[in-house]
Structure formats: structure tokens, C-alpha cells
Amino acid sequence: MTNVINVPQSLDEHSFEQVLQQMAAVPLDAKVLLDARHTRWASPYGLASLLTLGQTRDRSRPTLAVPDSDDTASYWSRANFFYYADEFFDLKGVVPKKSNAGESQVLLELTPIAKSEDVHDVVDRIQQKAQQIITHELGIEPKAVVGFTMTLSEVCQNIIEHAGRGGWVMVQTYNWTKRLGRRVVVIAVCDAGLGFRRSLESSGVRTERWDDAAALEAAVVRGVSRFRDPGRGQGLAGVRKYVGRWNGKLSVRSGTTRIAILPDWDDDVPLEENLPDFPGAQIQVTIPERVAR
Numbered sequence: 001m002t003n004v005i006n007v008p009q010s011l012d013e014h015s016f017e018q019v020l021q022q023m024a025a026v027p028l029d030a031k032v033l034l035d036a037r038h039t040r041w042a043s044p045y046g047l048a049s050l051l052t053l054g055q056t057r058d059r060s061r062p063t064l065a066v067p068d069s070d071d072t073a074s075y076w077s078r079a080n081f082f083y084y085a086d087e088f089f090d091l092k093g094v095v096p097k098k099s100n101a102g103e104s105q106v107l108l109e110l111t112p113i114a115k116s117e118d119v120h121d122v123v124d125r126i127q128q129k130a131q132q133i134i135t136h137e138l139g140i141e142p143k144a145v146v147g148f149t150m151t152l153s154e155v156c157q158n159i160i161e162h163a164g165r166g167g168w169v170m171v172q173t174y175n176w177t178k179r180l181g182r183r184v185v186v187i188a189v190c191d192a193g194l195g196f197r198r199s200l201e202s203s204g205v206r207t208e209r210w211d212d213a214a215a216l217e218a219a220v221v222r223g224v225s226r227f228r229d230p231g232r233g234q235g236l237a238g239v240r241k242y243v244g245r246w247n248g249k250l251s252v253r254s255g256t257t258r259i260a261i262l263p264d265w266d267d268d269v270p271l272e273e274n275l276p277d278f279p280g281a282q283i284q285v286t287i288p289e290r291v292a293r
Helices: 016-023 044-056 068-077 081-085 116-137 144-162 195-201 212-221 237-244
Strands: 004-006 030-037 063-065 089-092 106-113 167-176 182-191 249-255 257-261 277-287
Touching: 016 044, 016 167, 016 249, 044 106, 044 167, 044 182, 044 277, 068 081, 081 106, 081 144, 089 116, 106 116, 106 144, 106 182, 116 144, 116 167, 116 182, 144 167, 144 182, 144 195, 144 237, 144 277, 182 249, 195 249, 195 277, 212 237, 212 249, 237 249, 237 257
Parallel strands: 004 030, 030 063, 063 089
Antiparallel strands: 106 167, 167 182, 182 277, 249 257, 249 277
């Protein structure tokens, strides 16, 4: 029997939980059809998380029914989704060829991160585009570009240092009409590796109450690291500082918990527990357009 998993019409960091809730009761060796035919929009987090989900189903290769909207399928193709999805899914439906049309909003297509050289390559590729988007489209002062590329580097480096396996990064800018009414730039980094709890456990970092929530609070809020070297563990602390300076949002999911550092424009909750268990870590950074006060 094939288990049909419905992919939401709009796929982002919150609606992806609907996919995980459906997957929770499905054994790893069961047949799965991810039905994205009616999906019309996906954020960088949504696309990167779908690839990450594919990585976790190595006992039975799932099928993915591609969006039947030509515009949606073309965008997924431009974002490199189908190029990498072919490794993890049997693709069902019409997969468009990749074209360069409309590629300007995708600052960085889905890109695999498996070693430090991949991180350097990502930063090199995006620096020129980052200058354009940060200063001209978001109205943020030019010196913020350095912090943006450092933030991108740090969240990617998290895969190298903690995941134990490769992951994905994607960066995009778009007009976030639904929630903010302004342009935003979004960084999404997802992997299916160890996750924060197991990574910290590997060097004996524990507290009296030890679970995914405690591990995320330690890593994201207090800057605790599994590395003993002075100065290590400051990557996410630096990301948090940068995001706060520009009134952005940082969201980190690992295991069964998501923690979020929230700006005044977002009504999300700072801590969600008892989510469907999902391996690794999934990080989203959102920086909004600056408005005159």
C-alpha cells in the first residue's frame, strides 16, 4: 500500500509541519507518495526541507508528484529543486527544463553543503547579489552586507560542524505581502544530521532537564558549543545579534522543537515543543526591508 502525503498549497516553515505530521505514522520502509500537485508556492525553507525529508527515506525511495502549475514547477526548476530531488525521489509529472527567466529573485539556488569549501563558494557567489539586495531593495546601509554574508557563512557552517552529513542552503528575496507587507531576504539552511541535542551530547554538554528544547536554548540563546576551544559556539550568537540589529527573525528547528528569536512584526511563538520528530537542524533567517521611522 502507498501512503499518500498531501503537500500544502503554500509550503513554508509552518505548513511543512503538516507534511511531517502525516509522515510521523509512516514506517521508514513504507511506500510514500508526496503529492505536491496542488502546491502553488514554496519558500526556500519549504524546498530545502523537502530535499531533507527525501534524505531521511533511504529505506524506501518515495515518489513525488510535481506541482501541476507551470509557474510553480518552473520556479522549482529554476531553484534547482528537481535537479537534486531526482537523487531522492521518483518524480511523477512534467518536470520543466531549467531556464534563466525570472531568476533575479533567487539570490542563491538550492546548493548542497558538505564541506568547508562549499561554504566559501556560497559566500563568494552571493556577495555581489547581496550588495544589490541589502542596499537597494531593503534600504539597509551598505555595512550590513558584511554581516549578512557572515550570517550566511555561520548558518552553513553549522552543517559542517554539527550535522555529520550534508545539507542544503537557499537564499531568496520576495515581497512578503501576507505577513509583513514589505520585501524580505530569507536564508534557509536544512540538514538531516545529528541535530543540536545529539551534537551537544557528544561532548558531554547536558543540563538537568535535557531534551531538544534544552539543547536549542543552550545553543541559540546561551551560545553553548560542543567544542571546548575558546570562542567556539559564537556562530549562532553572532547570527542572533545581526538579526536583532536589523529587526529580523531567527528560527531554528531540531528534533521535536523549534525556537525563534522574534521581531516586533512577527506573531510567532518563541518556543514550540512536541512537534513531529525530524532529524537534523533546520534554520531560517529573515531580514525585512527597512522603513523610515
